[in-house]
Amino acid sequence: MVDGKDLFSHFREHSVAEFFKKNKQMLGFSGKVRSLTTIVHEAVSNSLDACEEAGIVPEIKVEVKELGEYHYSVKIEDNGSGIPKSHLGKALGQMLAGTKFHRYVQQRGQQGIGIAAVSMYALLTTAQHPHAISYYKDKKISCEISMDFKTNKAELLNLIEEDNKEGKHGLTYEAEFKDVEYKKSDQGIFEYLRRTALANPHAQITLTEPNNETIVFPRAIQENPPRPKEILPHPLGVGAHDLLDLARAQKENRKISAFLQNALARLSANKVSELREIVKDVDFDKNPADLTWEEAEKIVQGFKQVKWIAPETDSIVPIGKEQIEKSFMNIFNPEVLAVTERSPKVYQGGVPFAIEAAIAFGGGIATAGKKGEIMRFANRVPLLFDAGGCALTEATKSVDWGRYNLKQFEEEPIVVLINFVSVYVPYTGAGKQAVAQEEDIMDEIKNAVMEAAREVQKYISGKKKAHEIETKRKVISRYIEQLASDVTDLAAAKNKNEIKKKLEKIIEEKYSQGGEGEEEKEDIPEHEEERVKEDDESEEE
Template sequence: MKTADDLFKEFKILSVSEFFKKNADMLGYTGKIRSMTVLVHEMITNALDACEEAGILPEIRVEIDQRGEFHYEISVEDNATGIPLKFITNVFGKMLAGSKAHRNMQSRGQQGIGVSGAVMYSQVTTGQPATIVSSTGEDMWRVKMNLDLQKNTGKIIEKNKIKDNDGWRGTKIIIEAKDVTYNKSRYSPHNYLRMSSIANPHARIEFIEPDGTKIVFPRSSKEMPKPPKIMKLHPKGMSTDDILVMARNCRARKLGSFLRSGLTRVSRKKAEEIEQVSGVSLDKDVGKLTWDEAERIVKAFKIIDFMAPSSEGLIPIGEKNIIKGISLVNPEFSVAITRSPRTYKGGIPFIIEVGLAYGGKNGPGIDIIRYANRSPLVFDQGGCAINEAVKSIDWRRYGVNVESTPLTLFVNVTSTHIPYTSAGKQALAME
């Protein structure tokens, strides 16, 4: 019989990157075509996010080169802000690190795993370092880096300062990957980029395919989307633990000022109502809030009526741009609608947009193209709430035969927090 000591000899602590190395499928790395598209997706979403936040019209260049059987080099270049040298290893080498996960703001990325996951996939399939060229406008660096998966960090193995940056600002990342392949199917980078271009008409995307063919997805709108805004959390979306974590990290001293400054839709009057219902004094030192008190406050949040959260920080694509986007299928008729903002889980605002195109290049049946925060969702359609919503419609009432009517349905969900079904971010959970 083995003892506890015997069993616990095997006890080990895994780092987050070791975990995702073992479970790369959770990040979407399953199958040769899908893995290729996921790599491109992670780099493109970052490029578009960085451009959007900085108010830059995106110019993105993607190149895929074949190196051998199921072996490719992928590079993505953007014209965003560039990344300061001291952040490069954290951006590309550390999982759960980034500028987005902790902010209540609409963005394509929301976990801090995407591109570090791509570098991890590259390293574990090829053993090769990633190359990053980045210029912040002043300094330009070319860096080769590896990952230390045990420590969840990146290690620079070579760095060169480039003197003449020709005025270029932005980031280019080059990785190699094996166990990937390239074709032109619906699930390929080609279709992914086409879909990205439809939902981001302000972006110009240039794509060089492995056989050297150059494809340009042109900019069809020079209008820069408004940059998304950081939004305060709404009481209805808060848990007891959220309150305590926020209370410990806030600048306010008293509960009253904490509630009013830290959350949205809490006026002086509402704060007094919270005090009355929860029995926790607004003069309470917020740093000393107990679990029991925070729990009573959350219960009060559930009972009290608050105005719905503001959605002014959410930036939908807009009906005009959706029509422009779906015109790519040359439809006989198209229509689009941006619905009014709603909330889920009580306090998280979202906006649904739908475009519908009839005829044109579509074959028979309904083709659903799904997006979350303008980022195409190409995989896991079956388990996605968007798909379920479309299926739940009684199409016969509209004279549509789901088998034969040639329809393209464009659906974009915009939110500060997209409820993805997994870290691979390809399907929306049913709430």
């Protein structure tokens, strides 16, 4: 038996890097194919973020070479801003470090772990240091990345700093990995990049495969999408602890009233007056540095009693209906395609998000043998793994597909695309592959999918009806000859041919497309009641 004294002789502290070294599966490093996709996913998302942030139209090259059994080198080159020497080690080799974690802006990365985890995987599986070339402003920096997992610190080795004579910009990252495998499967790099291209038509992506074949996913739009606006947290999205942190981190405002207006979105002088009325025992003129936990709690409670305008919608930039249509027609050429355009909503009280849903049915989807497939994206990043617990999958599956003539969803030639767009994606794990099943998110995905499904249903039921009419026409036409003879005999007439022609005309008119008279009954409500109600836009800001 271990007594208390012995037990605590085992007490240690660990760094975040040590933690993920032991738990690399949490970051997507499990399985040979998945590990390789994770590597490309982390580097390519960073490249796209860096290009868009710098206002550069992305051009990304991915090169994979086979060096031995389950042993590959991967090189990712972009034309983004590059990284200054001062930040290169931290950016590529230190976990929880970066330019994104602390910001409230729609981007692909949000943890400050991704590429450092890739560097870690290279070191753990091959002991070879990743190599980087950064063209940043007037400098070209080449170096190798070394990591100390115990301290979560990075070091640059063999550093060469030169003038950027070529005038280039961007980052090239290259590393060797073992325990990985290149496969052209549904979860491999090829499919990952194909989907990345679908959701990012402004990017030009080139993949050189281990067999030396080069595939280009060409750019379809010449400009970057509008830059999403960086916003302040919404009062309904912060807790007492967040408010205290914000108050202590700031120096500019000397009164709580001014601090609130500057730190949170939608918080005007009028709103502060309203709050003063509600939270009477907090002095809004005192220094934010002296804000206590109790006061912060009271203010947060007060926020809930005020009517707020929803967060700014220009913080959310979707792919767009036209673009999704173009990409889908190019890739699948389906028989029917329905794409939704819906306004942003909020989850957890104040975090803005939007759902784009598209349903493609039949045509090229059937030819490609695709059935009941759900293509998931978060901020335009394809999610290829952990579909099980993801809100995007679960909400789509919970739709009653029978109402849309698609009862056997998993057997139908159908592809559903869902893009979750937000200033913060609530991933269920550090591997960033599944979105948490928040109630507001689930409801909105369902609403979006049902909206698209209604359009597809209209087409399918129209097609079914056309088929029924055609069958009736054919059946009745078979009797024309006999009927014309009978009518001629009955009327003791001589013009049988004329009678036959008249009968043919009647049938043609009655059973031509759309001639069947009776209206199709819509048994599906246009919009299910939506839970998230936006405040009146006319309210003052």
